[in-house]
Every structure is written in structure tokens, then in C-alpha cells.
Amino acid sequence: MEEQAQDLTRIKGIIKRRKWWLIWPFVATVALAAIICMILPNMYKSTATILIKNQQIPPTLVPSTVTSYAEQRIQTITQEVMSRAKILKLIEKYNLLPNDRDKLTTEEMVEKIRDRITLEPINAEINKETSSRPVLLTIAFTVSYEDEDPKKAQLVTNEISSYYMEKNLESREAHARGTTKFLEEQLKQVKDQVDKLETKLAEYRKAHLEELPEFTNLNMQKLEKLNSDISNINMQIRSLEEQRATLRNKLASIDPYSGASDRVLSPEERLQQAKLERAQLLSKYSPKHPVVLAKNREIALLEKQVGEVNKIGYLKEQLHELELKLADLKSRYSDKHPSVKAVKREIAQVKKEIRTLKTKGGTSATRRVTDATNPAYIALKSDLDKINVSVASLKAEKKRLEKQIGEVYKKLHAMPEVAKKYNELETDYENAKAHYQELQQKLLTARVSQGMEEDQLGETFLIIEPAFLPEKPDKPNRIAIMLIGVVLGMGLSVGMAALREYTDKSIRDVETFEKITGAPVLSVIPRIITSDEKIKKRRKKIVLVTSAFGGVIVVLIIFHFFVMDLYVFWAKLSRLVQSKVLL
Structure with a gap:
């Protein structure tokens, strides 16, 4: 207990001796914080909330051709908003940074405006049918802008939020139109390809009609009939040859100029x-x-x-x-x-x-x-001539049939190669036709999707909370700055006092003297205060009181001009007190 009492006594002595080392650093730090509060301009922040509205028509009925996620479009539009050209347009349109235009370069002004624009997504866990677990999706986002003028903050925020909505609609409509145009061009190319393949297939079929596999049975039947016809002709020729030989023998035994018996x-x-x-x-x-x-x-x-x-x-x-x-x-x-x-x-x-x-x-x-x-000779000769004509005719017919048989055999031999080529052409035609029908279906879907986007029935951005006119500044937080100044002032004052006490080698009490010298103290002579010292002490008190009074006045001025009007504060305080008294 005695040691604790001695420590307290020692601390009191240090505080008493180093009171100005405790007061002045604290006052200086708090004053510096107050000056910073006075120097920093008020920054008003206006915020708009934009909702990502889902497609109004179920995707199962009308699938959208815009496959990009909302986050991607937001980031794309953000890059456009943060572009140098867009920032410069905002500066010119709303006369931003009027006091800094002569001090800052164009790039510095653009970068400063970029720092004042903020975008924050609002995410939520959504249960999707395609996933067993909730998926974190962006359902909305906020756009904010800070400026010394609250009206400008509101106008710029409204401008940026409107730009997000317009660019989103333009992007989706352009994407839908681009998809439709691309499919139309592809459909035209595939249609030309289908027509060419169809013409080529028809010409090939016409050129090799009887060489196609489906004519195999017909060619075999034709070949069988031709062979049968040739067999019949051969039999007729043999019969006529026999008749001709008989007639020749008869003619050889008859004199053409005498009777029939000579x-x-x-x-x-x-x-x-x-x-x-x-x-x-x-x-x-x-x-x-x-x-x-x-x-x-x-x-x-x-x-x-x-x-x-x-x-x-x-x-x-x-x-x-x-x-x-x-x-x-x-x-x-x-x-x-x-x-x-x-x-x-x-x-x-x-x-x-x-x-x-x-x-x-x-x-x-x-x-x-x-x-x-001789009449008999003439009759036999006429019959022989007829037989000769019949034989010649039958031989010509046989030659014609043999030629046809050769053509049929040629067609049969060419059938495998013709079938292969024809199947290749038919396969290419069927594939092109299937592709054409698929593109037709896709084009129909793309046109319906384009109409949906043009009617703004697809996924859109909707401002659910427009930019408001800020009534009080968002920055700087002067209370926080003052609290930080008080804390830093206290820490600095204690540190300075401790440092001064540690570097001071003066002996202040009997115990320290006895400990250093090892000799007992016989008596202690008290401090003698002169009239001059009293005058100086009185002046210090006056200065201290004046400084405290001035500090209070400075704080009130700062509060009045940068936080809240004192009349307004007094009115609010009076209403609060009255409400408490009535309760």
C-alpha cells in the first residue's frame, strides 16, 4: 500500500511538473484536427439503386439470344462510363471541378472524377433449377457520385444511372439484331449450297439414271429379255439358213433358161x-x-x-x-x-x-x-432373195441387241461407283438441308427474341431508387477527425511528458537524493516564490483560460459552418428537451 501511495504521489508530481508538456501537445493536436476539419471541403454523395429485372416472358417460351450475364454488361458499361471521353463530357456538361481546372491537368481531373464515381453490386443467393445449391447472383447495384455541390452530385448520378439503362438496352438490342442478321446471312449461304447440291444431284441422277442401285432389278430383267430375244433370233437365223441352203441346192439343179425340169x-x-x-x-x-x-x-x-x-x-x-x-x-x-x-x-x-x-x-x-x-427358177430365186433379206435383217437386229446387252453390262459394272458417288451427294444434300432447317428454326427464334428486346420485355435495368439530393455532407466525417485528434493529442502529450521526464536528470525528492548519495537528508528547504514568479504564474493562467475560451469558440464556429447551423442545433435541442419534459 505504501508503495502504491508513493507511486501515486510520484505520478502526481510528474503531472504537476510536466503539466504544460501534457497541455500544449494535446491542444496543438486538437487544434490541428480542427484546422483540418475547417480546410476539408464538404463532399455530398448521391446514390441511385438500379434493379436487374428478369425477362418478363418465360425463357422456355421465348429463349433470349443475349447470353451474356448482367455482371458482364455492367462491367462493360462501367468501362464506358469511366472512359476519358465520357468523363470529359460530364465535366463540361455539369461544370465539375471549377476551382481545379487551372491547377490540374486533364488526366488528373479525369482520374479525380473517376475516384468520385463508385459502383457497388448487391448480391443475393438464388435457388436455380439447374443447380442443387444456391447461386450468388447480382440482383441490383448502386451508382454513386461525390461532389462539393449536392445538386451536381444528384445530376451526375442521375446521368450515370440513365446511361447504364440506355447502354444496357442498346447492347441487348444490338446483340439481338446482330444475331438475327448473322443467321439471315448464314441461311442465305446455306440455301445457295442446298440449291447447288440439289441441282448437282438431279443432274447426276439424270446422267446415270439406269446406273443407280434401284435400277438393278430392271437392268437384270432387261438383260434376261435381251438374251431371250437373241436366242430366238439365233433360232430363226438357223432355220432360214437351212431354208436358204435347200433353195440354193434346188437352184443349182434348174436351168434358168429352160423348162423347169432341165x-x-x-x-x-x-x-x-x-x-x-x-x-x-x-x-x-x-x-x-x-x-x-x-x-x-x-x-x-x-x-x-x-x-x-x-x-x-x-x-x-x-x-x-x-x-x-x-x-x-x-x-x-x-x-x-x-x-x-x-x-x-x-x-x-x-x-x-x-x-x-x-x-x-x-x-x-x-x-x-x-x-x-424358167418360172420355177424365178420363184425359187425370189424365195432365196426374201430369205437373204430376212437373214440380214435378223443379223442386224441381233447386232443391235448385243450392243444393248453390252450397254446393260456396262451399267451393271458402273453401279457400285455410281452408287458411292450418288450416296455421297445425297448425304451432303441431306446434311445441308438439315442444317438449313435448323438455321430456319434458329432464325425464327432470333426474330422473336429481337422483338422481345425491342419491346423491352427482356432482362432490363430498372431504377428503383433515383438519385436524391443530399442534405448533409458524406465527407469529411468531422466528428471522427476530432475524436482522432483528441486521441492522438492525448497520446502525444503523454509521450512528450514522459520523454521530458525521462531526459530530465534533476533530483525532485528526498528518496531519490538519499538513494543516489547514500547519505541521509537532515532537512528540506521549501521553494521560495517571489513576486515576479507570482505575476508570471497569473499570466499563464490568463493565457490558459483565454486559450480554452478561444478553443471553445473555434469548435463552435466549426460546428456552425461545417456540421450544423447553431440555430438549427438549438432548435432541435429545444424540441428534444421539450419532448422529454412532456414525457
Whole structure:
């Protein structure tokens, strides 16, 4: 207890000795805080609250083509609001920072206005159908602006909040229109592609109609019918050939110039008979007699005819030998072998000579029988000519059918490749057509969504609390500044007093003296106060009282001009007291 009493006594002594070190730092700090309060201008803050209103038509009925989130659009518009051009327009329109235009550069003014604009999102946890947990979404946001003039603060805040609404509508409508335009262009391109593929598919189908897989059965039936027709023609040709051979045999045994029962002599027999007749004529006439000369010409013609017939027989025998040789060579070599090619050339040459001799002989024979008078011969010859015409016609028809068979086989062989190409074209056409129908559906949806955005039925920004005219400044907080000044003043004054006490090496009490010297104190001489010291002390008190009174006046002035009018404060205080008294 004695130690505590001694400590208290020591502290009282320190306070008494260092009272000015405690008073003046405190007063100076509080005065500095009061000066700061007086220097700092009033900043009025106006705030507008903007609600993010959801799409009014259910998305399941009309899906929106604007897929960006509201937070993204807010950040995009914020960048536009904070742009240098937009800030400069606000400065010019509302005459912002009028006192700082000559002191600050353009960039400094823009940065200062940016610092005064604040945007704060209002988030809430929303239960969405697509998520099992609540999702934190922005449902609204606030836009604020600070200015020395409360009216300007309100006007600028209204300007910025309106800008957010306008840009949001423009952004959504532009996005919807851009989507619709893009889909229209894509639809046009795909339509051209579908038309080209359709034309290409039709042309390919037209060019390869009977080569398509669906005509396989038809081609097989056609091939079967052609083969059947050729078989029938072959049977008819064989029958006519037999009839022609029979007629030729009959014609060979009938003389075209005699009765129907006379036999036609062969060229050799006629030559032998002509020679006998010439011998008889020579026994009667001279060699230069006209009758003998005529017979000689007849004998010469017959000899020539017999020679040609013999030559044709020789050539036929030679042709038969060459054909046998060719068959033997083909059994050992291919068609491209030199020996095979040489034999083929010889056969062609022999056939050509035989055709030439037959043509000459046929002409002579025709010339000889054109004036035939035998009715039987003429009838048989007419029937033979008819058969020849029928055989030639049947052979031509057979050749035509064989050509058709070749075409059918060609179509059948080309079917796999044609089917592959046709399927590729058809697949491309179906895919393009499906894409076209999909784009049509998307374009219809985009147009409905564009109409919804133009009618402002989509997600919009709605000002639920417009910017108000602030009645009291938001900054500076002078009470907080003064409290900070008081706390700092107290701390500074105590620190200064402690520092002064610690650096002062003077001995102030008996205990300290005895402790330092180790000798007891016999007596203590009290302090003698002179009249001059009394005068100085009185002056200090006057200064102290005057300073305190001046401080109170300064505080009242600050309160009156920067916090609240004293008359208003007195009126409010009076109403408060009256209400308390009445209660």
C-alpha cells in the first residue's frame, strides 16, 4: 500500500511538473484536427439503386439470344462510363471541378472524377433449377457520385444511372439484331449450297439414271429379255439358213433358161460343150468365120470363169489352213504374239481376195441370170432373195441387241461407283438441308427474341431508387477527425511528458537524493516564490483560460459552418428537451 501511495504521489508530481508538456501537445493536436476539419471541403454523395429485372416472358417460351450475364454488361458499361471521353463530357456538361481546372491537368481531373464515381453490386443467393445449391447472383447495384455541390452530385448520378439503362438496352438490342442478321446471312449461304447440291444431284441422277442401285432389278430383267430375244433370233437365223441352203441346192439343179425340169450345167461342163461345138464349126467354116469367132469369145469367157472358180477354191483351202494354224498358235501364245499377228494379217488378206472374186463372180452370175425365163427358177430365186433379206435383217437386229446387252453390262459394272458417288451427294444434300432447317428454326427464334428486346420485355435495368439530393455532407466525417485528434493529442502529450521526464536528470525528492548519495537528508528547504514568479504564474493562467475560451469558440464556429447551423442545433435541442419534459 505504501508503495502504491508513493507511486501515486510520484505520478502526481510528474503531472504537476510536466503539466504544460501534457497541455500544449494535446491542444496543438486538437487544434490541428480542427484546422483540418475547417480546410476539408464538404463532399455530398448521391446514390441511385438500379434493379436487374428478369425477362418478363418465360425463357422456355421465348429463349433470349443475349447470353451474356448482367455482371458482364455492367462491367462493360462501367468501362464506358469511366472512359476519358465520357468523363470529359460530364465535366463540361455539369461544370465539375471549377476551382481545379487551372491547377490540374486533364488526366488528373479525369482520374479525380473517376475516384468520385463508385459502383457497388448487391448480391443475393438464388435457388436455380439447374443447380442443387444456391447461386450468388447480382440482383441490383448502386451508382454513386461525390461532389462539393449536392445538386451536381444528384445530376451526375442521375446521368450515370440513365446511361447504364440506355447502354444496357442498346447492347441487348444490338446483340439481338446482330444475331438475327448473322443467321439471315448464314441461311442465305446455306440455301445457295442446298440449291447447288440439289441441282448437282438431279443432274447426276439424270446422267446415270439406269446406273443407280434401284435400277438393278430392271437392268437384270432387261438383260434376261435381251438374251431371250437373241436366242430366238439365233433360232430363226438357223432355220432360214437351212431354208436358204435347200433353195440354193434346188437352184443349182434348174436351168434358168429352160423348162423347169432341165438341169443347169456347171461352168466346166459348159466349157467342154462349147469346145465340142467349136470343133464342129471348124469342120464347116474357116477359123475367121463370124460364128467361129463368136464361139471362141464364149470359150474365153467360160475359161476365165472356170479359172476364177478354181482360184476361189484354192483360196478357201488356204484360208482353212491358216485358220487351223491360228488356232494352234493361240493355244500356245497370246493374241499379241508376233506370229499370231502375222497369221491374222494373212487371213485378212485371203478373205479380202475371196470377197473380191465372189463379187466379180456374183456380178457375172447375176448378169447371166438376169434374163432367166424358167418360172420355177424365178420363184425359187425370189424365195432365196426374201430369205437373204430376212437373214440380214435378223443379223442386224441381233447386232443391235448385243450392243444393248453390252450397254446393260456396262451399267451393271458402273453401279457400285455410281452408287458411292450418288450416296455421297445425297448425304451432303441431306446434311445441308438439315442444317438449313435448323438455321430456319434458329432464325425464327432470333426474330422473336429481337422483338422481345425491342419491346423491352427482356432482362432490363430498372431504377428503383433515383438519385436524391443530399442534405448533409458524406465527407469529411468531422466528428471522427476530432475524436482522432483528441486521441492522438492525448497520446502525444503523454509521450512528450514522459520523454521530458525521462531526459530530465534533476533530483525532485528526498528518496531519490538519499538513494543516489547514500547519505541521509537532515532537512528540506521549501521553494521560495517571489513576486515576479507570482505575476508570471497569473499570466499563464490568463493565457490558459483565454486559450480554452478561444478553443471553445473555434469548435463552435466549426460546428456552425461545417456540421450544423447553431440555430438549427438549438432548435432541435429545444424540441428534444421539450419532448422529454412532456414525457
